[in-house]
Amino acid sequence: MTTTTAELDVLAAAAAAAAPVWRASSAADRAAWLRAAADALDGRIDELVAIADEETRLGETRLRGEVGRTTGQLRLFATVVEEGSYLELTVDDADASATPPRPELRRTLTGVGPVAVFSASNFPFAFSVAGGDTASALAAGNPVIVKAHSGHPRLSERTAEIVAAALVDAGAPQGSLSLVEGREAGNALVRHPVIQAAGFTGSLGGGRALFDLASGRPDPIPFYGELGSVNPVVISPSALTVRGEALAQGLVGSFTLGAGQFCTKPGVVFVPADGGFEELVAAHVAGASGGPLLTDRITAAFPEGIAHLEADPSVTVVAHGQDGASDSARPVVLSTDAAAVAARPETLLEECFGPVTLLVRYSSDTELLAALEAVPGSLTATLHSEPGDEVADVLEVLQRKAGRVLFAGWPTGVAVTWSQQHGGPWPATTSLHTSVGATAIRRFLRPLVFQDAPQHLLPPHLHDDALATLPHRRNGVLRVP
Structure with missing residues (x-):
């Protein structure tokens, strides 16, 4: 099945409508939405593993473990959202005596907007519809449109159905997660004006082609591709x-x-x-x-x-x-x-x-x-x-x-942790960021500074009372609650 241009436009419009809700969502709500998605996948593990084994022949043991990794990633990012240091909150108080005089500046990171995610063939759960790219993009406060991999289409469709419903049932807006299918739909997705960033895991040739499409847009967007590695x-x-x-x-x-x-x-x-x-x-x-x-x-x-x-x-x-x-x-x-x-x-x-x-x-x-x-x-x-x-x-x-x-062991096996780095110089990846671990969230955020803003117009996490509970830097001094 191939998603038509008209169908993609409908999904993109829904994602665009959902984006402000995700961006403004509280840490508690966003974390709850991520945990709801994880719980829904764990609750359907028997059904999903059976479909995955039919399409990939990876075996029940491997696939059950991969579901656990996938839901663990979602829960890790819920914790990342609650902990708050990912926001890189920074405040410089106004100083009229400085040369030149300094205004008040409050800096945060905010979601870029709807994100395209391209599923991988070799990890039908952990790097697919609800995998690390999707988890980190949602955690950053962005709706996601996933391009299904042709190697496991039925699994992609069912996973998307389960996760999309779980998000909405938990209070997230419609359009939080959707799925497109077909190569042409994938190309159109990365070119769509609603999409503000893309994540990809796959071949060097396929990734480079999408990277060029993302860079060649009238408004180029970041493309985070994991492409090839001899390790x-x-x-x-x-x-x-x-x-x-x-x-x-x-x-x-x-x-x-x-x-x-x-x-x-x-x-x-x-x-x-x-x-x-x-x-x-x-x-x-x-x-x-x-x-x-x-x-x-x-x-x-x-x-x-x-x-x-x-x-x-x-x-x-x-x-x-x-x-x-x-x-x-x-x-x-x-x-x-x-x-x-x-x-x-x-x-x-x-x-x-x-x-x-x-x-x-x-x-x-x-x-x-x-x-x-x-x-x-x-x-x-x-x-x-x-x-x-x-x-x-x-x-x-x-x-x-x-x-x-x-310095010991072998590279197969990637721990999903706060300190993990899964990315490297070209052609391993198209950027310096990781696609695994807590800092994968950084790919789907952009800096935003508020200058001399009234408190009531600031995002809640930049209010003084909220800053007292969050890691932040004030006037150059790191403060940890």
């Missing part, structure tokens, strides 16, 4: 010596998790040459299984991506995992060398969605650093080293390349 891993010689077996096992578990369909999959791993890591990984991957991929498009692209890598003369196949059903992607480990990566990053460092990882051999710090400089921006970077290793130069590069740097 480099560096293993030092001493780490390989001390815990090579555990590292090999951990890598295989991470790059095959969810059939390699995680945006944080470790796609390129820098390992000491002649250290025996390839053999260790081969032994563990031999017993690893893949699984069905999410869509026909992803299924077709996976072998094409492998073939593209294998066509490079430096690449060899280290090992394959178990050969499953005909619709199952078989895990594969490839290897190359650091010099080849430095020379041909456009070939060797292109993201391949599915259960594959590329081992890159390095013989010196100079080789390693040259290859790391060729790595594109990523969501994560991982450094496995031992105390006493000289890793300052490597760490400096990894910090420039990624938004989250790990």
Whole structure:
């Protein structure tokens, strides 16, 4: 089903009408609306998981956990709204003796207006209709219009029905959440004059096309896209010596998790040459299984991506995992060398969605650093080293390349917390903001200053009595109740 232009106009008008209500809503009301949406999803978990499993084949265990993550995100943002520091409240009192004389200034952050959210294929709940983009946009005080993903249309429709009804039943206005379907409708959505920002998780090609549409509008809007990431891993010689077996096992578990369909999959791993890591990984991957991929498009692209890598003369196949059903992607480990990566990053460092990882051999710090400089921006970077290793130069590069740097474990698995950063330099994301965690709300807010405003005309949270209960800065001094 495709949403028509006329239908989109009706949904946009409803969102525009709802926007002032959301923007003016109290923290208590907004938090209650978010919790009502979470409760409604938890109450329909059996129905939703059954639909999701039919459309995505991700399995009941994974999908139930993802519903929990989704409702947990909604409740986290309810807490963020109540806590209030996200508003960045700042007051400068009037000072006639200053040079020049200073007026009273009261600064806050306010919702940008209706937001477009594009669902992802690989997380049908947590990055979909009621996922992190939607939760953070609503928490910021904005209605949301979601573009459903074609990989799970029935789930998208049912989730939207449940959440939209729960919001209205809790007191939110009509038009708080709605759904459009079809590629053309998605393009029209990001161009629609009512939409003031957009969030996207998906492919580099699709995201870049929408980014260009958002930027090319007569009134350009911010487009927060999470597009592609190879998530480099560096293993030092001493780490390989001390815990090579555990590292090999951990890598295989991470790059095959969810059939390699995680945006944080470790796609390129820098390992000491002649250290025996390839053999260790081969032994563990031999017993690893893949699984069905999410869509026909992803299924077709996976072998094409492998073939593209294998066509490079430096690449060899280290090992394959178990050969499953005909619709199952078989895990594969490839290897190359650091010099080849430095020379041909456009070939060797292109993201391949599915259960594959590329081992890159390095013989010196100079080789390693040259290859790391060729790595594109990523969501994560991982450094496995031992105390006493000289890793300052490597760490400096990894910090420039990624938004989250790990020193233990593997990057698959993203905690939804106040401090999380899920974003990185291009092409990982189109901005510096996170799409996971409390500060994801910042994407859908804009600064607003009131100068010499009468108290009764200020937003309630900028009144002096409200400021006494909220974190804020006054005349340069941070005040925490």
